[in-house]
Amino acid sequence: MTGEPSPTDSEKSLESSREYLSPTDFERTPAKPGSLTPGDARASRAPASSDQAPPPPPPPPAQQPQHVAPVESAAPPSRQPRPPVALSRRASAAGPVDLEKELGFELGDLPAAGSGGAATTDDDPAERRRAGGSRAHSLRAAGSPRLGALTGARPPVHLTVDTSPAALHSTSGGGSAMGLPLYRSPVLAAVADGWDTEGSRRSPVPGGPAGGPAGSGGGARARMFAPAVSALARAVAGAFGSPDAIHFQVGRADLEQVEPVSLGTPMTPISAGSAGPSAIPARMDIASSLPVTPMSTKSLEKASGEAIQAVRLSWNDIVHRVVVNKSIFRRRSGEEKVILDRVSGMALPGRVLAIMGPSGGGKTSLLDAVSGRLPGIKGQVLVNGAPLPKNFRRVSSYVMQDDLMFTTLSPREQLTFAARVRLAPSLTSADIAEHVEILLDQLSLTRVADTLVGRQGARRGLSGGERKRTAIAYEMITNPSLLFLDEPTSGLDSFTAFSLLEVLKNLAREGRTIVTTIHQPSSDIFAMFDDLVLLSRGRVAYFGEAALAVDYFSKIGYECPTYTNPSDFFMKVLHSHSAEDVTRVQHITATFEEQSAPQLRQEITQQTHRPGLTLTAPQRATTWVELVALTGRSNKTFIRNPVTFWARMAQTALTALMVGALFWRIELTQSGALGRSGALFFLITSLVMSSAMSFVLTFPVERSILLREQMSEMYSTTTYYWSKFLRCVRARACVCVRRRRKMPWGGGQEERGCQSAAHTSPEARALTFSLF
Ligand SMILES: Nc1ncnc2c1ncn2[C@@H]1O[C@H](COP(=O)(O)OP(=O)(O)OP(=O)(O)O)[C@@H](O)[C@H]1O
Incomplete structure (x- = not known):
């Protein structure tokens, strides 16, 4: 929608916001200075009264950057003029940008998109998917509706992505992807506050000091929208090729809609011209509440004495059969059940491989088979082209689905024990303590390092996410080059799951090989996988780059509907409850076997055959x-x-x-x-x-x-x-x-x-x- 909205439009927007946020979202908030209530929202449209004077508006930038396309302000006379909202890309570009075209994905479900918002394109959706890859999907599937909900709920929200070096510096410590600071970026600042925009004021969130960092409400909202926003940020970075600065807005582009609904201190507008350390909003609550910090295991490597080795794991024609219904009294041989049927694939260093499929598809069996934990399998499992070495289990680590650990020990005690028995006996207590501290820090467990793990339903201790991270830290103690994880996100909320995947992604970036089974990831998580194995009824339905899976399925006649999470789509086409489903699954797996498997096998041999690269296991304790x-x-x-x-x-x-x-x-x-x-x-x-x-x-x-x-x-x-x-x-x-x-x-x-x-x-x- 372009043009200035009438007051009626504004009212409508506020009403529509109630469809997204329940009334209690507003009413639960105690009415105190700086907090947002419906009344405040309405009142803010009226000229400010003497006892509730808004703070001075943000000073306009000394020099408006040339590329900024000013949006005309139609502020009521009582209001101070605000600096224009920037809607631009790169310092050289001028005028509004067609985001959909630029980014290669649809923002169609954002309500009331303004001039800089979503304009529909006539592209073929499949074509657009190819251009946008998995990023496009992640946005369509989960990002946009959530952002839509956000913008629908709070029409005046503008989002800003600042990828300038200054922003990067001032946001050090946040998660990052493709060079973008995802969490400590102004994008999340915007979402955290709900109202933070270019040219508008930052509103304090209930519970937080006026003008200070976002309080708990903002943090919660930010956490809720973080995956969507980070996906958006990634997509922007991908589409624009990591530019110096991108400023754009989503939702209503109309400046008059950018309404400071509560009191707060002015925020310096961010623009390409003014982007410097001072222009970056203060560190937000969301940043400190993040459970993960970027993993840098250089120190881990030093403390453990174990360097990361390149592990190319491959498996060829794995077959696993079990005999069921065998009678112990009669001489009945029982039936043979095929758990894995000629499964081939590979996992490469620096990449995260996800094994997905419906329940009972054989994910855990495959993970066990390739990690050398499933006896009696047929086929080949190779490491760097050679059979699994004897020390394989000590070179790799396996994080089980159930967080099995002593409930009466703290994370620090668990890790100290693991370091004692798994690392070289020459390490002193001080070395071990240092190593443990590094791990606790890397997995953001320092705060709960001395809390007993506890048990659900009995003596509570760590939360689900903290337990999972403790389990990962426990297995990370030897700085393994190859990490297997069985459904690491099960039982975690979407944000914690996303954070956990970020940890894994960071681990992979350092050269590790990560193989994980996962049940039904959100689209944000799905977008983080490099490679994908889809299994159904023990057979491979797809193996290859995760970003190409949707295209592959569309080519073989199974089109992923727009706005659908790819993983939901895969689960739908691969489940086999009825006879019809079984036929469909058989068709999919047979097609893969006929068309892609021979080529895959060839590639596996080329990629993984690295004879001579032997893996060294950590020294054993006495x-x-x-x-x-x-x-x-x-x-x-x-x-x-x-x-x-x-x-x-x-x-x-x-x-x-x-x-x-x-x-x-x-x-x-x-x-x-x-x-x-x-x-x-x-x-x-x-x-x-x-x-x-x-x-x-x-x-x-x-x-x-x-x-x-x-x-x-x-x-x-x-x-x-x-x-x-x-x-x-x-x-x-x-x-x-x-x-x-x-x-x-x-x-x-x-x-x-x-x-x-x-x-x-x-x-x-x-x-x-x-x-x-
Ligand atoms: N030892 C066994 N004896 C009999 N059946 C088995 C055995 N091991 C696995 N299965 C069967 O093989 C199938 C695959 O099991 P697996 O645990 O690998 O599935 P999964 O994809 O990991 O399932 P989920 O997502 O539910 O954990 C299941 O139907 C399971 O019942």
């Missing part, structure tokens, strides 16, 4: 180091588990009292000797039983963790059992050590002049035993 670390962990988990601890204490005290009462003051006679042997039998039995019980109680809990750690070959199973034995013996040994002490209540032998330990009274021993 058995003694493993034993000390395992025993220490075992002691901590025992003491910190109040139920087990107190149950053990109560059980021991009760047994001691029973034994003491039964064998109270036994005489040194023939019948007394019989009683003594009975007491000894009773004590030994109870010792054995209570020790066994402690294992019975704790082992099922620890078993899955043990299996996971065994998969990664963290320590030997024998050392684990020795550590358990030692912890148990330590407590029991105390009984024996103290048995010679004089027990005034027991009528012990020392009182009677008998010095033989064998003759110490059972009741004395029992009572001593109760102390442990």
Whole structure:
């Protein structure tokens, strides 16, 4: 929509905003100075009253850049003139830009797009998709509707992307993609505040200081829209080839709509001419609330002593079959079920490979197969063209879907343990502490480093995202070159999932090979994948660049509808519930096998055959180091588990009292000797039983963790059992050590002049035993 809106239009916009934001979104906010209420929104259209005077408008830039296309202001007389809204690209370009044409994607669903907003093009959608690739999809699928919701809810929103070096510098520490600061960029500043625009004032958000950084409300909104905005930023960067500065606005381009709806300090307008450190808005809340910082593992490499190695993983014609319905009583052979059927593919360094498909499609089985964790498979899994080396499990890391970890330990303790048992024994405690700190910092866990992990529903500790990041940090301890992840985003909200993928993307950028299964990613997440494997019923439906998958499907007759998340589309065409679905899936997988698989196999051989590149595994800790670390962990988990601890204490005290009462003051006679042997039998039995019980109680809990750690070959199973034995013996040994002490209540032998330990009274021993 171009031209100036009438007051009626404005009213309509406000009303339409209520369709996007529930009334409570407005009403929940306490009406305090600087906060936004519907009343404020309306009042802001009226001339400001004396007691609620708006702050002075932002000073106009000293010199308007030539390229800025001013939009005529029709401000009411009571208002100060505002600087024009910039709608331009590059300093050399003049006049409004057709964003759709420039960016190669549609902004069609943005409501009331202005002159600089979305103009429809006549391009063929498939053609446009090719031009925009996955970025276009991510916007169409998720970005635009959300932005649409945003702009619909708050018509005067203008978004600004500033990619100038100054912005980059002043926003250091934020996530970045294609050279754009995604989160600390003014784009998010705009979204965080909801109203931050060029030429308008920045409104303080409820809870935040006036004119200061965005408060919680803005942060929440920003988090909500962050994926959409970052996708937009990426798309802009891609389309414009990382320019110095891009200024554009989305939604209503009309300046009069850019209404400061609440009070705040003026913000210096951002324009190509004035973009400098001072022109960049202050650091926003959204930035500090981000769970991830860009990963730089140089220090990690130094601390762990492990350099990243280029790992080219390939798999050829993997077949995995299992026998089901096998009777253990009758001689029935059972049916054979094909889990993976001639699956081929590869994962390359510096890239993130996603394995997607409907539930039961074989994603986890494939991940297990290529990570060397699935025995009995047929086919080839090669690393740099050679069979999997023996040390493969220690070279790679595998993050399981379930965050299996001790709930009574903190992230710092977990990582310290992993560093002790997985890194070179020559590392000192200070080295390990430094290494752990780096990891905690890289995965933004420093704030919760000493919080116990906890358990859902019981003693709460870390959040789902923090647990997941702890699990990744745990596996990152050796600075692995190859990382497998099984559904890392399951159970996470969209923003946390997106942040996690950013972490993975950063890890890949440093030369690692990342392979992850994922169920149904959002379009923003999907846009972050480099390569994609689509599996259905154990067969490959697609393997190749993720950005080309939609085109491939359209070529074979399955067109992804506009505004559809590609991953939703893939799930739809690949699910197989009815007979018709099965036929469709068979067609898709057979087409891939016939048309693309031979070429793929050739490419796999070319890409991954690098003979001579052998992988080195991190040095192992000594058995003694493993034993000390395992025993220490075992002691901590025992003491910190109040139920087990107190149950053990109560059980021991009760047994001691029973034994003491039964064998109270036994005489040194023939019948007394019989009683003594009975007491000894009773004590030994109870010792054995209570020790066994402690294992019975704790082992099922620890078993899955043990299996996971065994998969990664963290320590030997024998050392684990020795550590358990030692912890148990330590407590029991105390009984024996103290048995010679004089027990005034027991009528012990020392009182009677008998010095033989064998003759110490059972009741004395029992009572001593109760102390442990
Ligand atoms: N050992 C086994 N015995 C019998 N069936 C098995 C076995 N292992 C896997 N399957 C079956 O193979 C299929 C693929 O399992 P897999 O766990 O790989 O699927 P998935 O794609 O990861 O599923 P989800 O997304 O639900 O986790 C499923 O139907 C599963 O029941």
